[in-house]
Amino acid sequence: MAHAMAVIITRAIGFVKRQKRNYRVTVTRAALSNFLAGLTLQYDSIYTVGLGADKVRLGGIGSIGAAIGSLIAAPVGWLVDRYGLKRFYVLGTGLMAGAMLVYAMAPDWRAIIAAMMLLSISMRLTGTGCGVLCADSLKNKDRSTGQNLCNTISRSLALLSPLIGARLITAFGGMNVEGIRPLYYIQFVGYVLIFLFIAAQLREPERMKSAEEAADSSVIHDFRRLFKQRTALKRWIAVASLSRVPMAMIPLFLPVFAHEVKGADAYILAGMTMAGTVTYLLFGIPMGRLADRIGRKKVIYLSTPLWYASPLLLVLSPNAATLILAGAFWSFYSISSIVTSSMTMELVPVGQMGRWSGLLGLFAGLVTVPAPLIGGLIWKGLGPAYVFLIPVALDLFVKIPLLTTIPETLHTEHPTPKEG
Numbered sequence: 001m002a003h004a005m006a007v008i009i010t011r012a013i014g015f016v017k018r019q020k021r022n023y024r025v026t027v028t029r030a031a032l033s034n035f036l037a038g039l040t041l042q043y044d045s046i047y048t049v050g051l052g053a054d055k056v057r058l059g060g061i062g063s064i065g066a067a068i069g070s071l072i073a074a075p076v077g078w079l080v081d082r083y084g085l086k087r088f089y090v091l092g093t094g095l096m097a098g099a100m101l102v103y104a105m106a107p108d109w110r111a112i113i114a115a116m117m118l119l120s121i122s123m124r125l126t127g128t129g130c131g132v133l134c135a136d137s138l139k140n141k142d143r144s145t146g147q148n149l150c151n152t153i154s155r156s157l158a159l160l161s162p163l164i165g166a167r168l169i170t171a172f173g174g175m176n177v178e179g180i181r182p183l184y185y186i187q188f189v190g191y192v193l194i195f196l197f198i199a200a201q202l203r204e205p206e207r208m209k210s211a212e213e214a215a216d217s218s219v220i221h222d223f224r225r226l227f228k229q230r231t232a233l234k235r236w237i238a239v240a241s242l243s244r245v246p247m248a249m250i251p252l253f254l255p256v257f258a259h260e261v262k263g264a265d266a267y268i269l270a271g272m273t274m275a276g277t278v279t280y281l282l283f284g285i286p287m288g289r290l291a292d293r294i295g296r297k298k299v300i301y302l303s304t305p306l307w308y309a310s311p312l313l314l315v316l317s318p319n320a321a322t323l324i325l326a327g328a329f330w331s332f333y334s335i336s337s338i339v340t341s342s343m344t345m346e347l348v349p350v351g352q353m354g355r356w357s358g359l360l361g362l363f364a365g366l367v368t369v370p371a372p373l374i375g376g377l378i379w380k381g382l383g384p385a386y387v388f389l390i391p392v393a394l395d396l397f398v399k400i401p402l403l404t405t406i407p408e409t410l411h412t413e414h415p416t417p418k419e420g
Contacts, residue, residue: 015142015149023137023146025201026130029093029194031154036190038161038277039183040103042255042269043169049256050177053109059376061109062252063369065116069124070365076128077358085132085354086204092125093198097191104184128357134345136205136353143345147338148288155277155284162270162277175259175266232406233356236347239406241364242399243340246333246391248371250311253379253387257314258323261384268320272327279331287335295408296343300336304400307333311388346409 040047048058080088095118102115138146165183173179258264258272291299306329313326348356375387 015145019142019146020137021201022133022203022205023150025198026133026137027150027153029198030130030150031157032190032194032197033096034154034158035161036187036194038158038273039165039168039187040180042162042273043165043175043180043183043266045252045256046175046259047103047177047180048109048112050180051106051109051112053112054376055253055256055379056373056376057109058252058256059372059374059379061113061116062248062372062375064113065120066248066365066369066372068117069120070362070369072121072124073128073361073365074355074358076124077354077356077361080128080132080354080358081352082354084204085129086202088125089129089133089202090195090199092122092129093191093195095119095122095125097188097195098122100184100187100191104181104188124361128354128361132353132357133205134341142292143342145285145288145292147342148284148335151334151338152281152284155280159274159277159281162273163267166266166270169266233347235402235405236344237360237363239399239402240340240344240360241367242394242402243337244364244368245371245394246307246311247337248368249375249391250330250388252372253375253384254314257384257387262314262317262323264320264323268323271320271324275324275328276331276334279328280334283332284335284338288338291339291342292410295410296339296346297403297406297408299339300403301400303332303336303339304395307331307336308392308396311392315385315388343406343409 045058048061049055053061076088099115099118099122102111102118106112106115134143134147134150168183168186169175169179172182255264255269258269264272287299287303310326310329310333313322313329317323317326344356344360345353378386378390
């Protein structure tokens with residue numbers, strides 16, 4: 001067992017070393033960011049409710065954040081393609097620090113709206129940046145492996161942060177507003193340090209420089225050119241948008257449901273998050289490698305029923321062990337999403353990745369912006385369980401049939417400028 005682990009670690013180190021500098025910087029940023037996020041991930045909704053928000057307001061705050069992210073998606077994507085990546089990536093990291101400071105100083109639930117707006121802008125900037133960096137740094141044959149390795153490394157560092165968060169909350173006064181609040185100050189300091197690291201170490205991708213030099217001056221022309229001779233893009237927009245519904249609805253309400261309906265305490269919530277991390281560590285890289293060998297779609301079909309088990313176990317859970325198992329199975333959604341992201345990157349050339357990512361974000365907003373608010377209304381009107389069951393039904397009966405119409409992208413290669 002020890003020998004097998006040593007071989008896996010050696011291969012992972014070798015894989016990372018042969019990639020570009022920006023890939024290593026991105027992996028480091030993701031690892032540090034995930035560690036910080038894991039301190040409060042399972043408490044964000046509880047904190048907001050503790051500040052006075054009911055379930056509908058909680059969903060409404062989520063919808064506001066999604067709306068902001070969607071409105072700026074296309075402009076951000078075009079700006080990244082036109083003016084380069086680094087400045088926007090650094091800005092996004094700085095805004096994340098600002099969002100954590102607003103969380104820490106929030107006097108009531110209304111302040112969380114401002115924090116969510118900053119957080120959404122930050123995630124759009126860094127999310128577009130990660131997509132471009134991955135497309136530029138990794139070849140098709142390494143893409144799913146590289147993305148899942150990045151997530152595996154970052155989740156390895158984040159494995160203990162939920163437990164650390166639970167212990168800090170207990171020390172600061174329990175699972176209430178004043179017990180959770182100090183963790184956001186810790187996150188603020190951490191994101192400031194990440195901001196300084198990214199500003200010093202990240203380099204502008206060479207392919208982005210070439211694309212910037214060749215870019216047309218017309219915004220409309222740039223987006224029109226994106227769709228020329230690529231008929232699958234329109235169907236992929238629908239698939240990618242529907243793929244985001246579970247993430248837009250389930251994680252927001254999951255901690256509140258587990259705490260209020262199933263009686264989970266801080267340590268059970270931490271256990272759910274840690275179980276998900278362990279699952280990803282065990283299956284993330286192997287399934288990513290499998291996607292690089294047999295195709296993206298086959299692995300998506302394989303992982304989808306596994307993440308379906310998470311909301312079903314959550315709703316039916318009779319005890320803490322089942323809740324933790326539900327947390328473990330949720331990571332298969334992340335694995336499926338990474339493979340889906342690989343397909344997204346392989347549909348267009350790197351020089352168009354910014355505007356393609358932005359366009360996807362814009363259309364995804366039509367689906368994900370109302371999702372949190374709808375989730376709050378479903379909680380109030382139909383019952384809490386349906387918040388988790390409806391996204392599964394939508395995925396099974398709408399998204400998966402659409403996915404079957406999209407061609408496999410594993411062996412798709414786009415011409416790119418020669419690198420020096």
